Amino acid sequence: MADEFEITDEMRAQFGVDGTPWTYEVTTTSVRMYARGIGSDDPIHYDVDFAKSQGFRSIVAPLGYIGTPVFLPGKNDPTFGFPRREGGPRLNIPFKGLLDGGTETEYLDVICAGDVLEETSHLADLKLRDGPRGKMLFVTNEAVYTDKATGKVVAKQKLTSIHM
C-alpha cells in the first residue's frame, strides 16, 4: 500500500485551503513549562514582575513556542495535541512511521503569557522521495497566528513532517 502511494491532483488541489481556525493559548504555566523543557534559566520566561520590569506585558514565550492548541477530547490528536479540524486536508497517508522534517518561524511580534491566538493552517506542499526504507512523503503545512485581542498577525510558521 505505502509502496504504491503517489501524490495525486486531488491531493494537490488541497494546497492553500485553510481548515477551521483553532485557538492557541499562551499561559504563564505553559510558558514556564516550555522554558523548563529547553533548560532555560532566563527569568524573562518565569518571573512576571521581572518581565514587566523589562517592558513586557508578562513573561515572554521562548523562541519556538507559539502557544498550545486548546484541547477538546475527540477533536485533537491524543498524541500530538494538534487539532483535527474540519475543512483541513484529508490525505489518507498510508505510512506508519513519522518524523519531524523541519520548522521555520517568522516573528512579527513578541508573544507573551496571556496572549490568545487564532491559528489558521493549510497544506502548502507535498514531496515524495525514495529513502533507505522505501518511499518517504514530505508534508509541509503553513500556519498563521493572529492575536485575537488586537487582530495583528504575530507569527507565521512552516512545519514539515516526514511520513515513511
Place this chain on the structure above:
Amino acid sequence: MTQVYFEDVAEGAEIAQLKKNCSTQQLVLWAAGSGDFYQIHYDKDFAKGTGLPGLIVHGALKNAFLGQLLHDWIGERGTLRKFGCAYRGMDYPAQDILCRGVVKKKYSDGGKHFVELDVWTENPEGKKTSPGTALVTLPSKS
C-alpha cells in the same frame, strides 16, 4: 546579559556556542511543554519498534535550542525576525548537542540593522544534525 551591537558583529564570525545534553527527564519536560507526546521520545520499546535505535531527541526541541542560542546572543535589545532549521540527523539523550551559529551577512535597511546567520546543531561526531538560518536585528551604538 551582555548586549551585542551591530558594530560589534563581523561577517564570518562565530557567535557564542550553547551546549545541551538531554536527560530523558528533559525530553519528558519538553513533551509536557510542547504537547508532543510521541512515544519515540520517552518509550524505548516503542522507539525500537519503529526501527529507531532507541529514544531520540525531538526535532522541534533542537529548533528551540537554536532559538535559545539566538535569544542569548541578541540580548534584550535585539529582535529575532525569522529562524528555522531542517532535521537532517538524529540526536540522542545523554549525548552532547552543540548549538552553533556563524554570521553570514550584515546590512542596514530603513534604519534597521540586520544580521543573517547560519545556525545548526552538531552531534559529537561533528555532523550538522539541524542546519538552518536566522535573521535578527541588533541595536546600533550610533
